[in-house]
Amino acid sequence: MSSAREATGTTEPPSVYARTEATTPTRYRERMRYDAETVHAILDEAFLAHVAFTAFGQPQILPLIFGRDGGRLYLHVSSGSHLAIAVRHAGDEGLPVSFAVTLADSLVLSRAAMHHSMDYRCVIAHGPLRRVTDPAETARGWATMIDHLVPGRYADSRPPSPKEAAQTGLFALDLSDVAAKVRSHGLAEDAADRELGHWAGVVPLRTAAGTPRPDAGVEGEPPAYLKEWLARRG
Template identity: 45%
Template structure:
């Protein structure tokens, strides 16, 4: 009998921490949904515990396959903790959220937002391999603006020494999405108040050249394509 290779996983396994207590029908665990939400943004919130107190910090991130990379100063407490050899890794929770619309109901209670969000639980570890660190930093730059890493000077020895990168594997992950209009109570439908959705979307303005940009420097195509 021929050996059959198992099909690759296409979804993250739900856990006690990734199954919501409310609106479970809005949760998703498939890779395509989770990755699409992560790839649509570049600012996340990194949560951890420091000296017994909860801390949440906004920072940039980049995704490479099933890994998230976050960066900061080598003087950052969470990044230092993630690199300690006595107790390797830092337990963290990373969240990414996009607001797609303001949901205006006839009652104040049923006002809501349409959103896409991802929550990642896991242990972050500092990246020490030079090649992985360089690739991670390129991924961070390209995640914000695809094509920019190859169109800028890479970090030098001093800059790389001052920059720490942590890695978080995507294993305990969930997405949650709300779409659609307001969920008004039947008895409120005849009330004389406007109801519906006000869409929200990010807008990029026209690029503004630096004051010291050399005359004649062409604008890169990845800016005009946005």
């Protein structure tokens, strides 16, 4: 890794990600999206990721918060977790992981049990996960991850202390072996089933933010950046 890349903590993503063996499914290839605009939009809307890996000879999976900076993802876990230990043991090459986020857009209720489904958008990425050690990239990674939750939040919070940074590792995954998958066509009924008397249709789903509950001792209105975010997410 070059020193410039370590200092900035960013990678410049392509406009279209390459199709690879890992990102080319055997079925429903028409649902795949490789353009960076779609991939990034899904990542930026999602809050929770799942990271799968192998540690101590066993498959593992963890739900984690994350943030995207260009073509790089940042996430953090306890330094004593199986994931952190496995990354350390992997060394400079990084630990092979699979990373996934999914946005559920609607329930698809078909006349036939077999055709029930869901409209969704998801992103799956594969690659080596590495620990971030460069101080400049560490600061940028934390800001990226916290501002992914609510833009502007990192500046309105205390940065990690040296003790906290030692207890919680920051990790990076470069977007290279990545693609999105989108199902958005709703019902796919067999012609013969349309004469059945069962109700069928699509139930839209959405994630909405509720009314903030301030902690004890916090007075006054929510800060402007939070109000702006709530207006978009409410």
